[in-house]
Amino acid sequence: MRLYLMSQDEGFVRCIDNGPHVPKETITGLVEADGTIGTDKIVVKHPDDCTPEDLEEVNKYKRAMNIMFNGIYSDMFECVMNSPTAKDVWDTIRNLYEGSKQVRENKMQLLIRQYEYFQSIPGKSLSETFSRFQKLLNGLRLHKRVYLVKDSNMKFLRSLPKEWKSTTVSIRNSYDYKDHTLDRLYGVLKTYELEM
Template identity: 30%
Template sequence: MSSQKVGSIKVPKFDKENYNLWKKKMILYLKAANPDYMEILNNGPHIPEMVDPDNERRTIHKPKSDWTAKEKELVALDDSLQLILIDAMDSDMCHQILVCESGKHMRDTIELLMEGTEDVREHRLDMLITQYEAFRSLPGEGVTSVYERLNRLLNEMSRHGKKYAQHEINRKFLLALPSHLDNKAETVHERVDFKTMKLEKVYGRMKTHEMELDQKRIIYGHKSSGKQA
């Protein structure tokens, strides 16, 4: 069976090693395919309802024989959603979700297998916060490597619901850099727009300064800093 497409875009194939990236791609794919998929994914299949003839204060499931064409279409969307999710899976994960009764059940099962229970996720967040609080540069590490490691850590914490103010993130990055960059870091920190400056802009200023220092070492015949790119 060939993969389904939205325009020229195929269903994102499940990637266990890069699960977060795959999850983002799948959400974007489903939104592009049909915005109603997200409602089903989050709240379960559409179930047509009607006012209970015996009690007007409550609703009951509408008999299939009374479903409108639109209701039939909405109900059928869950089958389409299940097909997309199955089409995206590798054989191992496919076997895990084949017994699921709805698209939401499939999504919840995938997340449980990949992310663990709520207790596991809370423990993971605690570990990430500890890593953030202790974050610093490694011996011989350059600005780019520090920036990339911090960015990955921030993205992982954000996925678990933890976010920091922009000025706190900027401050953490500057404090983590090697001590020979302290003077430039202090200059950047004293800028009037420091609290609102994006991290990539702070990184750009520090990376430029690091490159200038390395260039001076070359010009004046000193040894290269040996820092990673």
């Protein structure tokens, strides 16, 4: 949803993070009760004094809330409909989908463990193994854990079953496999699979 909000207007995310825009103005030259000129004072603008830019910023907040409300299921809407701010709505949605910070940390640790012990499953095809590995890498990226391309490639090659050993050794001995994307490496392996 965050990506969708940013694609509509990056100001939406700013509204969620910083709260609604409140148009303000500085009043200068205020005279104190003793007749001296006081310091400048920042006050909220009267609605009639708001510029079109001010009104646009105020409306961004409302539109961001509207997008979030329309982008969730009705049962989740019931959990957020009384949230006082867009930030509260966002945090509630995030916790409902991703869990608390502790849950997210545990998920990341689980994904790291799955990555470290990743192996192909006997009887599964190269395509199924690649899909499972790619899903694992995507999950890790969501948790801001990214591995170097060469490390991911090596991990994938080493996870393949023994029938692939001669192919993986020849690929590992090639000078440029470390520079391939995982998709390109998969393409090379798929070519070998068709020739086997």
